[in-house]
Amino acid sequence: MSLTSVIIPTTPFEGQKPGTSGLRKKVKVFMEKHYTENFIQCILDAQKEKIKGCTLVVGGDGRYFTTQAINIIIRIAAANEVSKLIIGRRGLLSTPAVSSLIRSHKVLGGIVLTASHNPGGIRNDFGIKYNIENGGPAPDQLTNEIYELTQKITQYKFTPELDCDFQQPGVQTFEVDGRQFVVEVIDPVNDYVTLMKSIFDFKKLRSLLNGTETQPSFNVLIDSMNGVTGVYVKRIFLEELGSDQDSVARIIPLDNFGEIHPDPNLTYAKDLVDKVKEDLRYDLGAAFDGDGDRNMIIGKNAFFVTPSDSLAVIANNLNCIPYFQKNGVHGFARSMPTAAAVDRVAQKLNKEMFEVPTGWKYFGNLMDAGRLSLCGEESFGTGSDHIREKDGVWAVLAWLSIIEHKKMSIEEILKEHWRTYGRNYFTRYDYEECDCESANKMMEHLEKFISNDGVVGKSYSSGGKTYVIQKVDNFSYVDPIDNSVAKNQGIRILFEDGSRLVFRLSGTGSSGATIRVYIDSYEKSDTTADAQIMLKPLVNIALEISQLKQFTGREEPTVIT
Template sequence: MLTAVVKNTTPHEGQKPGTSGLRKKVKVFQQQNYTENFIQSILNSKKTELENSVLIVGGDGRFFGAEAIEIICKICAANKVSKVLVGQHGVLSTPAVSNLIRKNKALGGILLTASHNPGGPENDFGIKFNCENGGPAPDNVTNDIFEISKIITEYKIVENLVVDISKIGSNKYTVDNKDFTIEIIDSVNDYLQLMKEIFDFDKIKNFIKSKQLKMLIDSMSGVTGPYVNSIFVEELGAQTNNVIRTTPLTDFGGCHPDPNLTYAKDLVDKVRNGDYDIGAAFDGDGDRNMIIGHKAFFVTPSDSLAVIAHYLECIPYFKKHGVQGFARSMPTASAIDLVGQKLNKEVFEVPTGWKYFGNLMDAGRLCLCGEESFGTGSNHIREKDGIWAVLAWLSIMENTGKGIEEILNNHWEIYGRNYFTRYDYEECELEPCNEMISTMEKLITEPSFIGKSFTAGNTIYKVKVADNFSYIDPVDKSVANKQGLRIVFEDGSRIVMRLSGTGSSGATVRLYIDSYSRKYNGVASVMLKPLIDIALEMSQLKKFTKRDQPTVIT
C-alpha cells in the first residue's frame, strides 16, 4: 500500500492562467514546487468533486512533459482521484483530450502544452485545465485557480508511486486504503473513431484514389504525427511521402510549431514548387491548422471558416445532427457572418479564446466556430481541431469536385471577399506595450472620435464604432471586459489591436486589419495598405514596440 504525504510549500508569483492555460519557460516550471503548486491549485479548485473522479492527462510531447505527468499522477493519487487516463508516452492532442473527457464523463483534463510556442529546455511549457464539457476552463475557474495559487501552503503527493507511460495497460494501486488506477491508453484510437463517426471515410478515400489527389501534410514534429499517419495514410490511403515530420519531438525539431506562412515556410515552398492539390500544417498540440491549395494558394482562417459553413451539410455529422449557429472571435474577419445571414443562422462574436464558444455549444446554439489564429472546430468536441478542419476541406473537395482555389473564387463570387491580415510583434517589452494600448484606448474612446474621417491614398474611412470590446455571454450572462481595441468604419472595415494571452514572456502585440469588397481578385496587401498605414500611424506602434517590421505577417 502507498501512502500520501503532505508537503509544505510557499506560493510562486504569476501563476495566472492566460487565454489557454499557464505558459512560462521550462526553467520556470522546473523551479522547486512550481509545478506541484499549480497542479494542487487546480485540484483544490475542484476539491469537493475529486473523490472517485476521472481525469485525462496528456500533452504535445514537448520537453518536461514526462516529468510533469509523473508529478500529476502522484498528486492525483494523493487527492483521492479514482482514475487517471494518460496517453501513451504522454502524447494526446488537445482535440483528443476534449473527446476523452466527454466520452469518459471525466471531471476534466490536464493538458501539458504551450500550443504553437517553441519547445525544448530553453523554450516554453504550459499546463491547461479543461472542464467536464471538454473545453478550456472558463474565467471563473481560472480565477479560482489563480487565487488559490497565491495562498497555497501545502500540496499532497504519493512520492513512491511509479508508472511506465510507454506501455498501454491498466496500473492499479492502493493509496491509503483507497483504489487508484492509472490507465495508459492508445493516443489515437478514440479520436480516430470519432472522426469516422463525423466524416464519410469511404467517400474521402475513393476521392483521393480516383483523383490521385496529391497532398502534403506537415505535423511540424508535433503531437499530430501519430494521428496523421493513422488517419491519412492507413485509413484514407495517402502515400507515406504525403506526410512529413510525423514523429513528435520534445523540441519540435528546433522549429516553431505554428502553422502560418512564416513558421510553416518549408511546407509552403514545397507546395508552391511542387504538384500538390492541398497542403496542410498543424501546430504543436494539434488544435490549429493551415490550409493551402495548388501552388500554395493560401486560405485565410476567416475564409476557411466561412467556406466550411457554406458546405457544412456535405459532412454526415451535420446531416444527422443539424446546423445550429455559427461564431467567430472578435478579431476574425466577418466572412462567416455573410454565410449565417444567407442560411438564416445565428452568428456570435466572442472574445479571443476557445472557452467562450463552450456555453453556446452546450446550449445548442452553436455548431461551427473559429478564430483567425488558425483555429477551426465544431460541436463534436469543445476545442478547435486541426485534423477535423482538413477532413472538412477534403469532404468539400469531394462534394464539389473542385480544387481549393476554385472553391474560394466561387465563394467570393457569391458573398464577396473579406480581405484580412494580421501583424504579430512577438516578445516586445511589456511596459511600453501596455502604455501603447492605454494611449490608443484614450484616443478612440473620446466622444469626438466617432464620426472622424481618416484618409489614406484615395480612400476615406469614417469611424462608426470605437471601443475596447466587451462581451456578455448570452447563456450565463457572464461579462468579459477589455478584450481588444477595435475601430469599425462605416464601410465595415476594421482595425483591431490587442495583446496576446498565449505568450510565455514579454508582450505579443497583434494588429488585425480587415476590409470587405465585392472585388475578390485583388491582392490582400494592396487592398489593405491604406488601413494598415492608418493603424500604424494612429497606434504609434513602431515607436512603442521599437520594431520596424512585425515578426509574422499573416
C-alpha cells in the first residue's frame, strides 16, 4: 500500500530552545498538540540540504513518552524524504550507543530521546536532542538555527497512516509518496558490546571478577537505576564477564525509573552507597543515569571517587587499556568547572590539556582533529575518543582495567595518586528549581562583583583561613580548531593559592533554574582530610560573595556532590 504525506498547519511555541544537551521539558509539555512535531520538523529543516535520502538513528532511555515520540519521528521523517531510520528495539538505545551507531554506520546523525539524569514518568521530564554525523551533540550553531526555526514554524510534514512496529528486530519497508522508506529495528546492545570488546581485554576483566587460583574474585555492584544501561549491564557483566546476579541491581528499564531520580551521585544513588557500605563483600560500586552517559564510582565501604579524581586516575593509567596501547594518547580535556586534577597528569605526561565550557559538544572538534583522547566533566561524565559522548559503562570498564593492572583497591589507587600529584578537594552545591528571576538577579549581582576594579587583591576569611582574589571573569572559550567562540560560560573567582569558586545556571533542568556553585581547593600535602571540612571556609565565602541565600531564600542546597 502506498502512503501519502500531508502538510499540517501549526504555530510556534515559546521556549523551544535546546539547552546544554537538547530540549528538556515536562512530559505534559511534549504531549501538547503539535509541540513535539514542531521541534522534530525544525531539527530536519535545520539540515534541509542533507535530509533527503539520509539515514538517522533513533532511540532513547525508555522514559515515559518515548513510544509516542518515536511514532511521531517515524511519520515526520518519512514525509520529509528521510530514506531510513535505525531504531533500537522497544525504542531503547543508550546515548553512548547512539553515538557509536552514528559513527559505525556512517549516517547523518541521530535523534536521542532522553532527559538524561532528570526524573521520568508522566509527571516528570522528557527530552529530545540531536547528534550530528561525528556522533556528538549538535554544536551551538546548529542548535541556535533549530531554535530560530521553532520561532517561525508554520507547518510540518506528516504521514498519518504510517504504522510501524519497533518492538522486535527486523526491517520494514514502506512506500511514501512513491518513495521507499525503510525502518530497521536493531538489538540495542550488539554494536556497543562489540565496540567495548575492541577497547578492553575482556579475558582479563573476566578473571578479575571471577578470581583465579592466586587471586580472589573482585566483587562489584552495578546499579542501572532502572535506566537504559540495564540491558547493557546484563549482557556485559552477567553474560560476557560471568559476574553473578548479586553484582547487578535495578537492570530492568522502567518508563518512570521506578519513581527514583536516576542521577548517579551520593544523594540520588543512596541505595547503592548504603548497600556497599553495609556489605563489605563489594570492592566497587557503580551507578549510571537514565541514558547511560554518566557514572559514579565508589570503592569498598563506599569510598567515594569524585568525577574530577576519576578522570585524573584514568588519564594516569591509560597505558593498561588495549585501545590506547594501539592508538596512543593525544591529549586530555575537562570542562571548566571540573577540578584541575587531570591538568597535573597532563603536565607530567607531557600531553596537551584543554579547558572547555560545560557541554560534551565542546570536546568533539578536538577529538575529530586528533588532539584529544580522554575528557570528563565534574557532573559525573567521563569518556574517550571511541565515541563522541560521555560513556558510563566505558568508565566502569576502564576502572576495572586499572584495578586488574595495578592489583590495588580503589582507595589505594586514589591515595597513591594523591601522594604523587596532590589533591584537588572539590564539591558542587546544586540549588534546583529556584525561581528564575531570583537566580538571574543573583548572577547579575555576581557580574557586577567581578566588574568592580577593586575586586582583585581583595581578601576573604572564614574558619581560620584567608583567601586573596587573584583573578575574576566570566569564562569564555575559543575553539582551537574552528575558532568558534562561547561566551558567558560561568562566573569564576580564582584565589592566589589556586582555589576557585565557579557559579553557573545549569542548562539541563526542565523547570525553574538550577544554580550550581563549584568549590575547588588544591592541597599538596594534606590529602586525606574530609573534603567537606576542608572546603567549608570556601563554601562560606561563596555564599557571602554571591548572597545566594538573600536572593533565593534557600538555606541549603538540594544536592551536594
